[in-house]
Each structure stands twice: as structure tokens, then as C-alpha cells.
Amino acid sequence: MPSIRAHALALSVAASLSLVASGHALAQKKYDTGATDTEIKIGNIMPYSGPASSYGLIGKTEAAYFKMINDNGGVNGRKINFITYDDAYSPPKAVEQVRKLVESDEVLLVFNSLGTPSNTAFQKYMNAKKVPQLFVATGASKWNDPKNFRWTMGWQPSYAVEAQIYAKYLLKEKPDAKIAVVYQNDDFGKDYQKAFREALGTKAASMIVIEESYEISTPSIDSHIVKVKSLNPDVVMHFVTPKFAAQGIKKIGELNWKPLQLVTNVSVSVGAVMQPAGFDNAQGVLSADYRKDGADPQWKDDAGMKRWSAFVDKYMPGADRTDNSLVFGYGAAQTMVKVLEMAGDNLTRENVMQQAASLKDFAPDTLLPGITISTSATDYAPISQLRMMRFKGDKWELFGDIINADVKAPD
Incomplete structure (x- = not known):
């Protein structure tokens, strides 16, 4: 019969081999389609x-x-x-x-x-x-x-978070404003438009004087801006993509009209929006951001x-x-x-x-x-914080504190 010591040694070796094997199993690489060792x-x-x-x-x-x-x-x-x-x-x-x-x-x-x-x-x-x-x-x-x-x-x-921040700002700073909403007629524009209206609450009916939509395929929104101006609102909300933000801000400037303008965060690029719109026309435009400005x-x-x-x-x-x-x-x-x-x-x-x-x-x-x-x-929702900013000179200037706007996922 083997000695107790020999038996214990055998058990110890077996246990060690088992640990090595399990460790190897844990260390094995796992791949799905699209991934390899290289x-x-x-x-x-x-x-x-x-x-x-x-x-x-x-x-x-x-x-x-x-x-x-x-x-x-x-x-x-x-x-x-x-x-x-x-x-x-x-x-x-x-x-x-x-x-x-x-x-x-x-x-x-x-x-x-x-x-x-x-x-x-x-x-x-x-x-x-x-x-x-x-x-x-x-x-x-x-x-x-x-x-x-x-x-x-x-x-x-999210666009909904951003729209809520703009609504809160206007309710505080311009509670009696007449607001024109210009929005892209797709999921993008409607997300902003719906969230903005909801955030204004009971005041939406008295504050919003027009909600003007345009199609993404349209070459220019100049005629929409002219229509909006005829109602003489104090505030224009640009829930639009970059090309149309530049057009809208530029046209408002050409009309020598001075409403307060707010533009979506996705359309705040100095090079792609503000410069084509004309820096003179862009002065005082408001938005919100979560990124540093590379320029x-x-x-x-x-x-x-x-x-x-x-x-x-x-x-x-x-x-x-x-x-x-x-x-x-x-x-x-x-x-x-x-x-x-x-x-x-x-x-x-x-x-x-x-x-x-x-x-x-x-x-x-x-x-x-x-x-x-x-x-x-x-x-x-990876990022749910923003800061308000104002366009001045040839760049955006941040103001106010970071706004936390966590929006819970739907039930």
C-alpha cells in the first residue's frame, strides 16, 4: 500500500494540475465574428x-x-x-x-x-x-x-435633454417670449420639437407662435425663415442640422432681424456653421455643449x-x-x-x-x-451633462454651471 505521505503528495499534484487546467480555461481567448488574435x-x-x-x-x-x-x-x-x-x-x-x-x-x-x-x-x-x-x-x-x-x-x-435645458433657460430669462420653432421634419427634428414643447409645459400654448418644419431634401430654408419673421417672434429655436443652421442664421442677419437665437448642439461648429453664416450674423447665438472647442x-x-x-x-x-x-x-x-x-x-x-x-x-x-x-x-446614456454657451466674436463662450440632466430609460 502506498504511504499516507505518498497519497497526500499525489492528491496535491492532482490539485495543482487541476488549478493549472482551470486557470488555462479561464485564460482562453473568446471571439465572435469580427475578432481574432490579430x-x-x-x-x-x-x-x-x-x-x-x-x-x-x-x-x-x-x-x-x-x-x-x-x-x-x-x-x-x-x-x-x-x-x-x-x-x-x-x-x-x-x-x-x-x-x-x-x-x-x-x-x-x-x-x-x-x-x-x-x-x-x-x-x-x-x-x-x-x-x-x-x-x-x-x-x-x-x-x-x-x-x-x-x-x-x-x-x-440626448436631444430631449438639450431641448429641456433650452426651455428651462427661456422660462427663467424670457418667460413672456414669443417663440418660433424651426425643425427638421424627421426623427431628429421632431425629438427636439416634442421635448421642447413638453418642457415649456402649460406655457407652450402662449409662448410658441409657430412650429415650422422643412424637409431634409430642401436646398434652402430661406423661405421658411421669411415666413417665421412675418410673425415677429422674440426667439428662434433652430432644431436643425449644420447646413440649415448656417442658412437660417445667415438669412436672419440678411433680414436685419435681431431675435434671440438658439441652435442645436450638433450645429455649433465654428467652421461648418458660424463662419458660413457670417460671424456678424452669429453674434449672441446660444447653444449648449459637452466638448472643448479645438480652436x-x-x-x-x-x-x-x-x-x-x-x-x-x-x-x-x-x-x-x-x-x-x-x-x-x-x-x-x-x-x-x-x-x-x-x-x-x-x-x-x-x-x-x-x-x-x-x-x-x-x-x-x-x-x-x-x-x-x-x-x-x-x-x-453615456453623457448627460451640458453647459450653456454664447457665440461672441469668432468663438463660443461658456457660461453658467454644468447642468446634469439624467433622463431615465423608458420602463
């Missing part, structure tokens, strides 16, 4: 052409950011293969392109696809396929609905913006720093890389979504001080 395929859709083509710079910035990451060794040793297609801001085209990404290119996830109508068109498809539709580049409140669409998550503050000298010594500036110098030489798409694309891409880093060697779609829903006080280089990204399994 590569992570990320899909994207942008309006590189069409009526919202000014946003195309976001996709170009993200491509450049991922190239920088790859040049520095990638994410946990894997290179990002960023595949981005043009949908011309057309929902049918977007559906076609996203199917190509998922079924032909076999991407792990679709990241920061732009536009409320486009993302709406393929949201059910993505959720049925259980492919992450991650950090979509639109502020529609519908992206914060993990109960019904757990594979879709937004990134920027504002107040951030010249900011550590995060120094990194952003070095990135632009090396990877996007000659880019217009007054176009805040450079800041937006960088911040979104940095958030995506953070999630992939957190996912480690478990690059399943399930784990990527789990990590995206586990961000805690993450601060991309380009967000305003004090504004951070946090998510949970029941909160798919």
Missing part, C-alpha cells in the same frame, strides 16, 4: 455625401484615430480594421450598407453610425442579429432603451487637448480645427478603444456590450472639465 473589425456608416455631408469629417477623424492606435500596437495587441461606408443620409442606403457590414464584411460591431433616420432604419435588424450598434452618433432619446433594444447605445447627450485658446495648456492637437498635427494635417467634428470623432473613438481595452481577450459581442454598459466616470480628452461618461445595464 484583428478587430469595426463597421461604420457616415453621410460622406448628401445633405448632411459636413458630418463626414467625423468618420475620417475616427479612421485616423484608429490608425494612430494601430501604429502604437493596437488594442491588446490587435489591430483595428475600420470599415466605413457612405449612406448619403438616406435610410434605405443605410440599411443596405449595414447589411453589407454585418453579413459580408462580418464586423464585430457597428460603431458611431450617424443620423437618427439611418440608425432607426436598422436598429431592429441589429438587435435581431445581436450585433452591437454602439455609441451611435445621434442624440435621439430612443437609444437609451436597454430593456427593448439592449444592443443599441448612444454616446452624446479655442483657453485649452492650449489642457493636457487632453494637447494630445488631441498632436493627433491632428500627425494624422490629420491641414484639417480645419474650427470644425468640432474633429473633437467629436476623437472623443467617440477614444471611448470605443476604452471599451475594447476593458473587453480584454473576451471579444464576444455579448462582452463588448457588457463592458460598454460598465463605464464609470471615463473622461475622454475632449470633454469639458467635470463632464464624464458613465453607463450601466439600465442606463445607456
Whole structure:
């Protein structure tokens, strides 16, 4: 018979081998379609052409950011293969392109696809396929609905939150104002318009004198602005995309009309909106933001913006720093890389979504001080803070405190 000591030794060796085996099992890499030992395929859709083509710079910035990451060794040793297609801001085209990404290119996830109508068109498809539709580049409140669409998550503050902030500002500063609302006749514009009306509450009926919509396909909104002016409102709300914000502000200036103007956060780019509108016409326009302005000298010594500036110098030489798409694309891409880093060697779609829903006080280089990204399994609204700002001279000036505007996901 073997001795007790020999038996104990055998048990100890067996236990050690068992631990090694289980440790090896824990360390095994897990992949879904689109991820390997060397590569992570990320899909994207942008309006590189069409009526919202000014946003195309976001996709170009993200491509450049991922190239920088790859040049520095990638994410946990894997290179990002960023595949981005043009949908011309057309929902049918977007559906076609996203199917190509998922079924032909076999991407792990679709990241920061732009536009409320486009993302709406393929949201059910993505959720049925259980492919992450991650950090979509639109502020529609519908992206914060993990109960019904757990594979879709937004990134920027919701349009509803923003509209509520503007309504609160006007109720406090101009409670007797006559307000004209100009909005894009799609999910994007209607989200703002509905939230703004609701936030004004019982005063909406007396304060709003006209709600004027336009189609995204229209070449110019000049005639809509002329119609609005005929009612002589004190305030004009521009719930519009960049091209039409520039047109609206410019036309109001040409009419020598001086209402208080508020413009959506997605249309505050100095280079793409304020400059084409004319700086003289843009004086005093209000908005709200969560990002630093890449052209504002107040951030010249900011550590995060120094990194952003070095990135632009090396990877996007000659880019217009007054176009805040450079800041937006960088911040979104940095958030995506953070999630992939957190996912480690478990690059399943399930784990990527789990990590995206586990961000805690993450601060991309380009967000305003004090504004951070946090998510949970029941909160798919990464950014829910803003500061009001006013256009003065050739740049935006922030004023007031950071406004926290958490909006709960639907039940």
C-alpha cells in the first residue's frame, strides 16, 4: 500500500494540475465574428455625401484615430480594421450598407453610425442579429432603451435633454417670449420639437407662435425663415442640422432681424456653421455643449487637448480645427478603444456590450472639465451633462454651471 505521505503528495499534484487546467480555461481567448488574435473589425456608416455631408469629417477623424492606435500596437495587441461606408443620409442606403457590414464584411460591431433616420432604419435588424450598434452618433432619446433594444447605445447627450435645458433657460430669462420653432421634419427634428414643447409645459400654448418644419431634401430654408419673421417672434429655436443652421442664421442677419437665437448642439461648429453664416450674423447665438472647442485658446495648456492637437498635427494635417467634428470623432473613438481595452481577450459581442454598459466616470480628452461618461445595464446614456454657451466674436463662450440632466430609460 502506498504511504499516507505518498497519497497526500499525489492528491496535491492532482490539485495543482487541476488549478493549472482551470486557470488555462479561464485564460482562453473568446471571439465572435469580427475578432481574432490579430484583428478587430469595426463597421461604420457616415453621410460622406448628401445633405448632411459636413458630418463626414467625423468618420475620417475616427479612421485616423484608429490608425494612430494601430501604429502604437493596437488594442491588446490587435489591430483595428475600420470599415466605413457612405449612406448619403438616406435610410434605405443605410440599411443596405449595414447589411453589407454585418453579413459580408462580418464586423464585430457597428460603431458611431450617424443620423437618427439611418440608425432607426436598422436598429431592429441589429438587435435581431445581436450585433452591437454602439455609441451611435445621434442624440435621439430612443437609444437609451436597454430593456427593448439592449444592443443599441448612444454616446452624446440626448436631444430631449438639450431641448429641456433650452426651455428651462427661456422660462427663467424670457418667460413672456414669443417663440418660433424651426425643425427638421424627421426623427431628429421632431425629438427636439416634442421635448421642447413638453418642457415649456402649460406655457407652450402662449409662448410658441409657430412650429415650422422643412424637409431634409430642401436646398434652402430661406423661405421658411421669411415666413417665421412675418410673425415677429422674440426667439428662434433652430432644431436643425449644420447646413440649415448656417442658412437660417445667415438669412436672419440678411433680414436685419435681431431675435434671440438658439441652435442645436450638433450645429455649433465654428467652421461648418458660424463662419458660413457670417460671424456678424452669429453674434449672441446660444447653444449648449459637452466638448472643448479645438480652436479655442483657453485649452492650449489642457493636457487632453494637447494630445488631441498632436493627433491632428500627425494624422490629420491641414484639417480645419474650427470644425468640432474633429473633437467629436476623437472623443467617440477614444471611448470605443476604452471599451475594447476593458473587453480584454473576451471579444464576444455579448462582452463588448457588457463592458460598454460598465463605464464609470471615463473622461475622454475632449470633454469639458467635470463632464464624464458613465453607463450601466439600465442606463445607456453615456453623457448627460451640458453647459450653456454664447457665440461672441469668432468663438463660443461658456457660461453658467454644468447642468446634469439624467433622463431615465423608458420602463
